[in-house]
Amino acid sequence: MKSSTIYDVAQAAGVATSTVSRAFSNPDRVGAATREHVLEVARRLGYQPNPLARALVSRRTRTVAMVVSDITNPHFFELIRGAEMRAKASGYTLVLVNAEESPRIELEQIHRLTRSVDGFLLAASRQPVEDLLQLAAGHRVVVINRRVPGLASVVLEHAEGCRQMVGHLASLGHTSVVYLAGPRSSWMAASRWAAIRGAAAELGLRAQRMGPFAPTVASGGAAADAALTTGATAAIAHNDLLAIGVLRRLADRGVQVPSDVSVVGFDDIFAADLCTPALTTLGGAHADVGRAAVEILLTSMEQSRDQPPELTVPSDLRLRKSTGVPGAPADQPGS
Amino acid sequence: MKSSTIYDVAQAAGVATSTVSRAFSNPDRVGAATREHVLEVARRLGYQPNPLARALVSRRTRTVAMVVSDITNPHFFELIRGAEMRAKASGYTLVLVNAEESPRIELEQIHRLTRSVDGFLLAASRQPVEDLLQLAAGHRVVVINRRVPGLASVVLEHAEGCRQMVGHLASLGHTSVVYLAGPRSSWMAASRWAAIRGAAAELGLRAQRMGPFAPTVASGGAAADAALTTGATAAIAHNDLLAIGVLRRLADRGVQVPSDVSVVGFDDIFAADLCTPALTTLGGAHADVGRAAVEILLTSMEQSRDQPPELTVPSDLRLRKSTGVPGAPADQPGS
DNA sequence: CAACAAATGGCAACCGATTGCCGTCCGCGG
DNA sequence: CCGCGGACGGCAATCGGTTGCCATTTGTTG
Known part of the structure; x- marks a missing residue:
């Protein structure tokens, strides 16, 4: 079952290897009749060009x-x-x-x-x-x-997204937000913080940054605690994983979301829509x-x-249940 | 910045290419002194073996x-x-x-x-x-x-898992379960159904199968409706995605989980723990x-x-909130 | 000290393609 | 009828390594 090479095809078709090669990769270079014949023989032999050999000389690995x-x-x-x-x-x-x-x-x-x-x-x-x-x-x-x-x-896009996010929080009545930053070496973390800070300044909100935190659910605990110490009523987590971790920790500590603290994330991962409360987040394609x-x-x-x-x-900013008016009475389920 | 080849190294080190090659891929085949020298030269030249060329002859692509x-x-x-x-x-x-x-x-x-x-x-x-x-x-x-x-x-492992699953449902008092099957061509779907049916028979439960359904959230709606028509009090979805879709649809239709219907899934995906109610599912590493x-x-x-x-x-079966005693009063949140 | 084997390095064929260049054959215009 | 150019096919070098085999050196043994 050794697979056939260009040589086998050439021999079987009674042409040179170069002709076989060209029949495949440069069809105009060989006569129509010859090409048909070569292709036919190749098909019959189940010839499959070897990508490695091809890449070696062509320098294209595809x-x-x-x-x-x-x-x-x-x-x-x-x-x-x-x-x-x-x-x-x-x-x-x-x-x-x-x-x-x-x-x-x-x-x-x-x-x-x-x-x-x-x-x-x-x-x-x-x-x-x-x-x-x-x-x-x-x-x-x-x-x-x-x-x-x-x-x-x-x-x-996230600069405009951050602006919308902060705008959304401002419109709900928040006056102080905290950004729970991602890894120090993350360009995104820096860029988001800049956008958030800028938007907050424009809108007259206080913005702080805590962290950096690993962008994982596990880090959410520490992030939540850090957020609470700032007294901010809204926390913007570096991503949804972190946000979900934050939600968990807040629930454990008896902090109501969104009435006590609003939480937003980034990415709109699948789970963002499923957690409780559903996470407001900046999503995209x-x-x-x-x-x-x-x-x-x-x-x-x-x-x-x-x-x-x-x-x-x-x-686009996907509004869900984790953001709301600060201090508003908690949703009564079923009401 | 053309990267150097084995030839460059050979020339620079004053040896044959075969020696260079062997210094790398068959170290025992060359003298220690020569090997060191070759390796040193190679390092100096920043030589990096070309995996394609290597694979072409060795037939190992790694x-x-x-x-x-x-x-x-x-x-x-x-x-x-x-x-x-x-x-x-x-x-x-x-x-x-x-x-x-x-x-x-x-x-x-x-x-x-x-x-x-x-x-x-x-x-x-x-x-x-x-x-x-x-x-x-x-x-x-x-x-x-x-x-x-x-x-x-x-x-x-899933045969024993299915058994546990059915056992769990039986112990809660369920007497009729429905398996919401995965794709027809899925071996898993067939295998799980066999295990579920077997376990149900052993334990004296009624087991039915509906479907096949695509293993996606979107299919969960149809699956939920199908499950309800069977009158079963417990639905075993082919996977967590389907189960989550089912939960959604049931919530929309006002069916209480788990008091009206219990739902279980497979895979324990990340979201399974986050959805409401949290999904009982067969997880594993x-x-x-x-x-x-x-x-x-x-x-x-x-x-x-x-x-x-x-x-x-x-x-292992991960018990969460989506399974319970059929007909039991719904959890009062906060109680 | 001769003889022989092991260790070591080199030569060259090979993996399976691609491609520059050359030769042949053909049709065509002059 | 001769010459010219284009179409087509083949030869052989090349990509960057690996490896079987041979030659040389060195060490070992009788």
Whole structure:
């Protein structure tokens, strides 16, 4: 059952290997009759071109790598899903790499894969800017949910989203909000905090930042406690996982959400709509982000642009039950 | 910045390429002094072996493909995560393929990847047995959450789990259960129904099956309605997504869970603990399943066993709020 | 000290494609 | 009838390694 090669086909068809090769990858270069014949023989032999051999000389592997900072976070699934679909649609293969929140692992893996993929999707990269730039000098790179001057990137809109979020809280009567920050090396965390602080200043709210916290449910306990010490009536968690952890801790401590404290998150992960109370959060088409990132990578292989594209995918604030008027009486279930 | 090859190293070190090659892949074959020298030169030149070239001749790509029937299902995330970690630990790369619930796509993709990966992990494959066997004749394959005679497999224990589940319901006083089945081509669906029916018979319960339903939240509505028509007081959904959909629909229809109807699911996805009421479900270490599958694949490359291993990862029933005594007064929140 | 084996390094074929360049054959215009 | 250019097919080098086999050196043994 050894699979057949271009040589087998060439021999069986009575032509040279170059002709077989061209019949597949450069059809106009061979006569119509010959091409038909070769293709027919190839089909009969069940010939399947070997991607490795092809890649070795053509330097195109038709593979892209997606590096995520933490595969545990359900939010990335959407990203991955979108990327996988777009890649598959163009006959590309997606390899998945989990950086486990470690810049070192991230770098190591990228290094390891350079020769075997055509480009990298770096989702929520924890890499310092200079390292990213250096990386991009040697490889095709699209960063996701991070903006780096000079690099192609796709981010889910969040500046305007943060503004809306703070506006929403202000309109409910909150006067003091706390941002429960994500990891120190997270560009998103910095960017969100800037937007929140800006919006708060505009609207005359007090804004504080606590943290950093790991963007996990487990960290939510500490984050909730920190939030309470600030006296703020609204907590903006770095992401939904953290927010859900916060909700849990608040429930344990007997703090009512949203009457005592409002809580909002980011990402609108599947569970955000299911937890109690349902989480107000900034959602968006994450799959589109992944899709767009692959798209950019693929087109950048055809023609290299002068200006690397910076895409923004729209987001929207999804109001649910975890935000409300501060001090308002708790919902009576059934009322 | 063209990366250096084995030739560059050989020249710089004043040895033959074969020596360089062996210094890396067969260290005992060269003298210690030479090896050190070559390695030193290689390091200085930043030499990195080209995996493609290596794979072309060695026929080992150090890559495994994971094919999932539906990447949308969060349950697979854990599987993927475990697989990725185990693969990375051995210096292997994980490529991810979404079969989109289509056996055709599944087959197509496997075909496409045969030459570029060392083996396949088939998670919840929808492939007919004969196709799987044929596939396994040509490739290294481990099936996940499916048992196929003659194939290596890893499944999360569920027969005993179903028994416990039915036992749990029986002990609460239920006398009639309905299984809301998964896709027709799902081995799991068939296997679970068999276990449920068996356990029900043993315990003197009435068991019915409805469906098949797509294992998604969206299908939960239809599933819930179907369940209600049976008059059963307990519904066992094919997975948590379906169960969550069922809970939603029941809430919409004003049916109390668990007092009117108990609901249980499978997988214990993250959201299962967050929905209202929290879902009783059969959970387990899904990441271990993925890990084990890769493990089996990798060891099967070293020595091919006579008997393909069939692993079972333990599961456990996680009791939460969606199951209870039928007809018992609803929980008064706050009481 | 001769003879022989083990250790070590090099030569060159090979994995399975792609591709630049050349030769042949054909049709066509002059 | 000769010459020219385009279409088509083949030769062989190349991508970057691996590996079987041979040659040389070195150490060992009788």
